[in-house]
Amino acid sequence: MPGILDGKVALVTGGGNGIGRATALAMAREGARVAVADFEADSARETVALINGAGGQAISLSGDVTNTAQVKAMLDGVIAAYGKINCAFNNAGIAGHQVDATGQLTHEWSEKSFDRMIEVNLKGVWLCMKHEIPLMLAAGGGAIVNTASIAGLLGLRTSSAYVAAKHGVIGLTKSAAVEYAQDNLRVNAVCPGYIVTRMTGPTRESPRVDAVLARTPMRRFGEPGEIAETVVWLCSDRASYVTGAAYEVDGGMTAS
Numbered sequence: 131m132p133g134i135l136d137g138k139v140a141l142v143t144g145g146g147n148g149i150g151r152a153t154a155l156a157m158a159r160e161g162a163r164v165a166v167a168d169f170e171a172d173s174a175r176e177t178v179a180l181i182n183g184a185g186g187q188a189i190s191l192s193g194d195v196t197n198t199a200q201v202k203a204m205l206d207g208v209i210a211a212y213g214k215i216n217c218a219f220n221n222a223g224i225a226g227h228q229v230d231a232t233g234q235l236t237h238e239w240s241e242k243s244f245d246r247m248i249e250v251n252l253k254g255v256w257l258c259m260k261h262e263i264p265l266m267l268a269a270g271g272g273a274i275v276n277t278a279s280i281a282g283l284l285g286l287r288t289s290s291a292y293v294a295a296k297h298g299v300i301g302l303t304k305s306a307a308v309e310y311a312q313d314n315l316r317v318n319a320v321c322p323g324y325i326v327t328r329m330t331g332p333t334r335e336s337p338r339v340d341a342v343l344a345r346t347p348m349r350r351f352g353e354p355g356e357i358a359e360t361v362v363w364l365c366s367d368r369a370s371y372v373t374g375a376a377y378e379v380d381g382g383m384t385a386s
């Protein structure tokens with residue numbers, strides 16, 4: 131059966147783990163050739179092995195999305211391998227506990243933690259878009275999906291820089307969608323709720339888990355593959371009239 135991404139080349143950042151890995155696998159299942167990028171090179175290679183083992187086609191790329199030269203090299207790597215790029219899932223990101231900001235209120239965040247959060251979760255998305263968009267425009271169009279979060283739509287206690295970055299991702303997404311709407315280049319965001327990845331490990335293991343589940347109408351965490359389904363669709367031609375959207379995939383959390 132033909133896949134909905136047949137013939138397309140896709141880049142996934144943060145493809146070594148969690149949501150990125152599940153999406154890279156789903157894209158390959160739908161027929162895309164996938165460039166799996168992650169600054170954890172071994173994790174990216176593991177994702178590629180899973181894809182190739184299942185009969186798909188993928189390559190791994192390493193690089194930090196906050197570093198201009200490494201982002202350029204990443205895109206050069208996609209073009210060298212596949213000659214084009216049709217879809218990009220700008221998904222690499224970090225949580226507060228990865229910048230030593232666990233449990234900190236807005237005034238307690240250190241400047242260093244705040245800067246690193248914005249650098250990875252907001253600037254990293256922009257830097258990837260900056261280098262993806264010219265390639266897509268030159269090729270006559272494409273589809274970009276950025277990973278935002280329910281934190282791009284709501285305020286959350288002790289997550290202010292994360293929330294600010296994710297609101298910023300939605301702003302970037304909408305602005306770019308407007309700018310390139312007549313260039314056959316669609317730009318959307320996905321807003322996951324609480325998903326079972328290593329990022330939410332500390333939450334799932336803490337007493338906070340009950341409060342999270344109580345706030346989630348479906349009363350469960352989401353699976354990475356449930357985000358992947360939305361991203362695959364947004365990247366496909368089936369979503370041809372969708373641009374500038376921020377899709378909640380959150381078990382009903384933002385609706386409640």
Ligand SMILES: NC(=O)c1ccc[n+]([C@@H]2O[C@H](COP(=O)([O-])OP(=O)(O)OC[C@H]3O[C@@H](n4cnc5c(N)ncnc54)[C@H](O)[C@@H]3O)[C@@H](O)[C@H]2O)c1
Nearest residue numbers: 144146147148149169194195222223279322324325327329
């Ligand atoms: N897990 C959730 O509940 C949840 C909810 C909403 C949004 N998100 C977002 O989803 C995205 C993926 O998160 P996940 O839960 O799969 O986490 P994860 O930790 O499993 O995966 C994130 C990946 O990004 C990579 N990465 C981090 N910083 C990078 C950088 N500077 N350059 C290159 N790669 C980098 C990591 O190596 C890792 O492989 C993130 O943007 C996160 O903010 C996650």
